[in-house]
Amino acid sequence: MEEPKKQDALERDIAWQHPRAVQLLLGLIAFCSTYLGMQLSKSPLLYYLPKTRQWTLSVQAGEVAMSYYGLLVAALAGFLCGYALGWLPPIRRILSRPTYRRGLVLIAFLSVVGAMGAVLVAELLA
Amino acid sequence: MPSTLAAVFLAGASKLVLVLHALCAIALVGSVTHNAVLAVMHMRRRYTRLALARTYVRIIAVLFPLTLLVGALAYPSYRVHVRPWLDANVSLMSALFEVKEHWIGLGFGALIAYVPLALRVDPRKPGSEVRLVQLLALAIAAAVWMALLSGLVAVAHRSI
Numbered sequence: 001m002e003e004p005k006k007q008d009a010l011e012r013d014i015a016w017q018h019p020r021a022v023q024l025l026l027g028l029i030a031f032c033s034t035y036l037g038m039q040l041s042k043s044p045l046l047y048y049l050p051k052t053r054q055w056t057l058s059v060q061a062g063e064v065a066m067s068y069y070g071l072l073v074a075a076l077a078g079f080l081c082g083y084a085l086g087w088l089p090p091i092r093r094i095l096s097r098p099t100y101r102r103g104l105v106l107i108a109f110l111s112v113v114g115a116m117g118a119v120l121v122a123e124l125l126a
Numbered sequence: 127m128p129s130t131l132a133a134v135f136l137a138g139a140s141k142l143v144l145v146l147h148a149l150c151a152i153a154l155v156g157s158v159t160h161n162a163v164l165a166v167m168h169m170r171r172r173y174t175r176l177a178l179a180r181t182y183v184r185i186i187a188v189l190f191p192l193t194l195l196v197g198a199l200a201y202p203s204y205r206v207h208v209r210p211w212l213d214a215n216v217s218l219m220s221a222l223f224e225v226k227e228h229w230i231g232l233g234f235g236a237l238i239a240y241v242p243l244a245l246r247v248d249p250r251k252p253g254s255e256v257r258l259v260q261l262l263a264l265a266i267a268a269a270v271w272m273a274l275l276s277g278l279v280a281v282a283h284r285s286i
Contacts, residue, residue: 016253016255017246017247017248017251017253017255017256018242018243018246018247018255020242021243021255024238024239024242024243025239025258027238027239028235028236028238028239031232031235031238032232032235032236035228035231035232035235039228048202050134050135050202050203050205050206051133051134051206052133053133053134053135064205064206064210066201066202066205068198068201068227068231069198071231072231072234075231075235076235079235079238101254102254105254105255105257105258106254108239108258109258109261109262109265112232112235112236112262112265113265115232116228116229116232116265116268116269119225119228119229119232120225120229123221123222123224123225123228124218124221124225126221
C-alpha cells in the first residue's frame with residue numbers, strides 16, 4: 001500500500017501545473033536562443049534609421065542604425081516557433097515524461113540567465 | 127534645434143517621453159521588488175500573501191511592456207543625441223546602457239512565459255515548475271533594477 005502512495009506523490013511532484021507549460025518553456029528557450037544568436041552573430045536584421053525614419057535590412061558603414069526593434073521582433077518570432085513546436089503532440093508527450101520535465105525547466109532558466117551573462121560579457125569586451 | 131534632431135521621431139517631446147519612461151520604471155521596480163521578496167518567502171516555504179503575489183504579477187504584466195514601449199519611443203533620440211557622446215566620452219557607460227537594453231529584451235521574453243505560469247502555479251505544491259516561476263521572478267527583478275540604475279547613471283552623464 002505504501003508503494004502506490006509514494007508513486008502518487010512522485011507523480012504530483014513532477015506533473016505540470018500549467019497545461020501549456022511545455023509550449024511556454026520551449027517558446028522561452030527559443031526566444032533567448034534567437035535573441036542571443038542574432039545579437040552575437042550580427043546576423044542581418046530589420047534596422048531602423050532614426051535620422052531618416054526609414055526601415056532597412058542592410059546598413060552602410062557610418063550610418064546610425066538601431067537593431068533593437070528588429071532584434072525583439074526576431075526573438076518574438078522565435079518564441080512563436082518554440083511555442084508551436086511544443087504544441088505538437090509528439091513533442092509535448094516526450095517532454096512531459098518525468099526525466100525530461102526537470103531538464104526542460106533547467107534549460108529554460110539557464111537560457112535566460114545564460115543569455116543575460118553572455119550579452120554582459122560581449123558588450124563589456126566589445 | 128538642429129535639423130538632424132528635429133527629424134528624429136518624437137525629438138520635440140523626448141524629455142516628456144523620458145519622464146513618462148522614468149515614472150513607469152519607478153512603478154515597475156517597486157512591483158518587481160515586492161514580487162521578488164514574495165518569491166523568496168515562498169522559496170523558504172512561507173506561503174503568505176498568495177493573492178497579493180498574483181496581483182503583483184498582473185501589475186508587472188502591464189507595467190513591463192508599457193515601460194518597454196515608452197522607452198522604445200525615446201530610443202531614437204537617445205541613439206542620435208546621447209549615444210555618440212557616451213561612446214566618445216564614457217564608453218563603459220555606453221556599453222552598460224546596451225547591456226540594460228538587452229537584459230530588458232531578454233526579461234520581456236521571460237515575462238511572456240512567466241506571467242501565465244505565475245498566475246496558474248500554486249507555490250504550495252511541489253514541482254520544478256514552481257521553482258522556475260520563483261527564479262524567473264528574481265531574474266526579471268534583477269533585469270529591471272539593472273535597467274533603472276544604468277538608466278539613471280546614463281541620464282546623469284547626458285540626457286536626451
